[in-house]
Amino acid sequence: MGAIKDVLYVRFYVTDLRVQQQFLEDFGFKSEIDNGLLIARGTDGSPYIYVAEQSSEPTFVSVGFTAESETELRNLAALDDVPVESNNMPGGGLIARLTDPNGFSVEVVANVTDSPLLTVACRSGFNDGAEKQRLGERVAFAAPECLIKRLGHVVLMVNDFSETFEWYQRRFGLLISDEIVMNEEGKEQTLGAFTRCNRGEKYVDHHTLFFINAGDADFNHAAFEVANWDVLMQNHYKLKKAGHRHSFGVGKHILGSQIFDYWKDPDGFMLEHFTDGDLLNESFGSHKRGLEDLLGTHWGPDGMPGQ
């Protein structure tokens, strides 16, 4: 078992809080600005999954995780000799602030009190080729309080994959789901890896963190889960109509199986909607896959998001 349950939030500096809030609302969050802090949540219980403050310099500030327990949080803090402090965000609890080998700020929280769940986007059953769930009725959509459920994963470009993975593995007990390898002149090179939380028999997302061995440290994207395919497509057209910048998709990844849709926020940070991702537990093990599986799709455009 690892020390964390899941990734919880991402934190940014953005150049205009009001403009950013409008984008987040269009993207499907429920948000508010309180005392210079933009806080956005989804329908799951976490009081925040996206946090931003205003600055002239747009910056990815940190990624936040939920510890399995207060004991795990205290152990993590002791390992890096950092204090456990009271968390002044909604829901309170405790927080420890770590720094990874790339200089990324990594926050870990425990004992955060959940907010009441919001109404999830849902619709009547699907009639697919194999199974008909909707008989004698038209498709009906229930109005949700917001479209996004939760933060699912974060992708980071890192200076050195081995050093970075070792750091996270030692502290969080991450498991590799798929390591991307390439053979160059008979030598195996690691391009990066999709890593997941280790919660034993409990099923978790195929990846919580994906590290890209880039020789440079940078934020790549954060991915937020939506309820289903209809919601994802509905929001795709809403964002398009609102004039937001599309990046990549819609498509279905081979590694992780998510249906994806990537967008750029007003400062150019990439945020993704996804649905229908693979869930794995410890016994799924770790696998090696080639670049073609990273860049290929079951359907949709090939390649990587970026533009």
Ligand SMILES: [Fe+2]
């Ligand atoms: Fe992603």
